[in-house]
Amino acid sequence: MNFLSVNDASVDELIALAQHYKAHPLTDKQLGENKTLGMLFLNPSMRTRLSTQIAARNLGMEVIVFNVGAEGWALEFDDVAMNGNRSEHIKDAAPVLGRYFDILAIRTFPSLQNREEDYSEQYINQFVKYGNIPVVSLESGTLHPLQSAADVMTIAETFKEKRKPKIALTWAPHVKPLPHCVSNSFAQWINRWGKADFVIANPEGYDLKEEFTQGASVLHSQDEALKNADYVYVKNWCSYETYGAMPEVKSDWLLTLEKLKLTNNGKVMHCLPVRRDVELSAEVLDSASSIVASEAGNRVWATQAVLSQLLRSIKK
Amino acid sequence: MNFLSVNDASVDELIALAQHYKAHPLTDKQLGENKTLGMLFLNPSMRTRLSTQIAARNLGMEVIVFNVGAEGWALEFDDVAMNGNRSEHIKDAAPVLGRYFDILAIRTFPSLQNREEDYSEQYINQFVKYGNIPVVSLESGTLHPLQSAADVMTIAETFKEKRKPKIALTWAPHVKPLPHCVSNSFAQWINRWGKADFVIANPEGYDLKEEFTQGASVLHSQDEALKNADYVYVKNWCSYETYGAMPEVKSDWLLTLEKLKLTNNGKVMHCLPVRRDVELSAEVLDSASSIVASEAGNRVWATQAVLSQLLRSIKK
């Protein structure tokens, strides 16, 4: 059993378990006793890094963090004669890691150079293939399922009405091209959850891959998407079509308090880190509409739920 | 409750508690159970990093270390449109850290470019403002209170006479401009402690800010300061007046065994790291007069005392 996407989860069950841990963090402190989580970072991470450590410790697990490139050896993932800068192959590293740890958690970013390669998830999939132990994605080439689990949990716990909430995922400006992971994954989870009216707004040229968005309405007008939205998820991503590019955008897509008036007193979400007054206006982030901090706080509980399920699967 | 300066401590009480932990390291092993200390490094650290981890574990706390820039995202502290290299704002990061940890310990250095900015302690103060949990300084823009707590403890435990010891804090040469933190803080703590004759010696142009030194005699002659000193605290610092500069110094300020003869068999202290034969002569460091290693060893106990007080304040 791995945790690489929504396909490895039962959304409602996971949310319920996460809420349970939020109320009772240490209730399963014995579950992970004498089990070790190896956390491998091929790329930077703050929230994911810290919340996963806390979640694992809440379950009584040992945690060992390893910054692959900085502390060890740069990894090779292709079948080549290794005469370059990468001194260790995933085929040799992964089986060793699989012997050292009980669960392996991995952070890798896409190159944004080669769409086919990134979307093949060649990095994390080789850890799965050669590691022989459960693998948890701490964000991979195309998805960020731990983030999405916390996102859905945050919506579920804050929406108190009987009707379905309207959720708008809106593209936002940025200074450099960013991966699709958070957006793909959010779309995938909300669609699978199935308890929302879900709309995605982005400029033309920025449509996400349909595989992830299907079930949602994809609009090219932010204003239309914002109308009566209960939740506005703000995020930049680069072009999927012209892969890795940032096609020019006509109008201003920066979410402001003024624009937020279109919503139904909409709560604003973002995975963080966020660039203030570039990707999201500071006034929105500093307003009562923003729930980004409690969303980030929920990362602990969602991850604890995921790890506890993996631990239980190991023990079977 | 935070620990940012001597103003957050009762000096005698803290020393007594530190001595207690030195004799009985594990006596409060239950106190920090299921509490997590987050240690954030925006700058390098050895003694502070290691001694704080040990102190926290002695109290049963979990410890999570995070090298902010290298492992995560460079932090922005100013209110600007974030289109540069810093991808996360302290206003968004701190509330998340405040949700993950029970106590937050932070290492930041001053820029030495802008005196007003450094002396406003804008970095650590924003962690306090937006973090909503106790913050411990692991050295900030202008102070290094954990170092000073260990320094005073070291003097108190080694001075056995009934009279007041004479303590001389003396400027020392260096190859590059260094912060005022250790010196400001040492002066502040010795003055607050009030149980010493305290003199500070530095070349003209190197006077520390009076706010921290008041209570001590400030001399421009090292020889005069060394006379009959029981303790000689050696440290380089850059100019406060011409902020960040290293005005030329006429005579030789390097402490030697010859100069040490002026003292009353004076014990030599330094916070470390120290540049041998630049900042302090190797012969002095290798002599029986040096107590720098046991001073550094006391970092564990002083920090354990500080953390235990914060833990008790949380539980109230």
Next chain:
Amino acid sequence: MNFLSVNDASVDELIALAQHYKAHPLTDKQLGENKTLGMLFLNPSMRTRLSTQIAARNLGMEVIVFNVGAEGWALEFDDVAMNGNRSEHIKDAAPVLGRYFDILAIRTFPSLQNREEDYSEQYINQFVKYGNIPVVSLESGTLHPLQSAADVMTIAETFKEKRKPKIALTWAPHVKPLPHCVSNSFAQWINRWGKADFVIANPEGYDLKEEFTQGASVLHSQDEALKNADYVYVKNWCSYETYGAMPEVKSDWLLTLEKLKLTNNGKVMHCLPVRRDVELSAEVLDSASSIVASEAGNRVWATQAVLSQLLRSIKK
């Protein structure tokens, strides 16, 4: 008591203890209670870093990892006026580390610039001299004893016949000059173990220092060495004679499946990381003949045996 080479071990006893821990990892979980292992890295490490952390935790020890240069201060090991880039001297750092930890584990690489300096083991020896606590080598200037302990254990546990196994250590090509540590140490351990027919094969100009190889036959023909070998240990190293150089090699020294036919169904070992199709052919690594992953897995148990002996020596 330290662990710097085979001279600090009783080989058979260590292997037996390692096998015991492999079968019962947590049997001595109380042994290291309230003891702290400080792991200092002056150079990169993956297997050694991770397996040592796991071994220490299996013994109930606390572990603190410190990347010396990146997280702290660059260390000076020579007696010079410290006006360069290194801001802390080993003479001042080591006594502090000796106060913070119960056991100190250190990774340093040789410069490959100055043979005399590297072979004096000046780095790790100064930690021993000034640290005043047991020091464990995580690979030093000339040796890698934890690797060798796991290597011998791996051979001992896989060889089931009553006769002595034939072991061939063979030089392999590489893109850059590598240290002698693994090869010196392997030779030293196999010779000390004394239960094998041991042959070393390397091109002319690549003879290892006799101090470590004596007891083995040193050949310049790989084919001859491979004949009937039960184990083939593959490793690159630079020249000892023309220190740090890579004298040109006539024939192809890359181990292939074809060449492996010369052996007695020989098992292939390597310390990892390995450069595929440069140092060792991918086909060999991917074949059933390779035992590199289980060899790396044994690093945990060999290290656990070493640490447990040091812990017992402390308690006496």
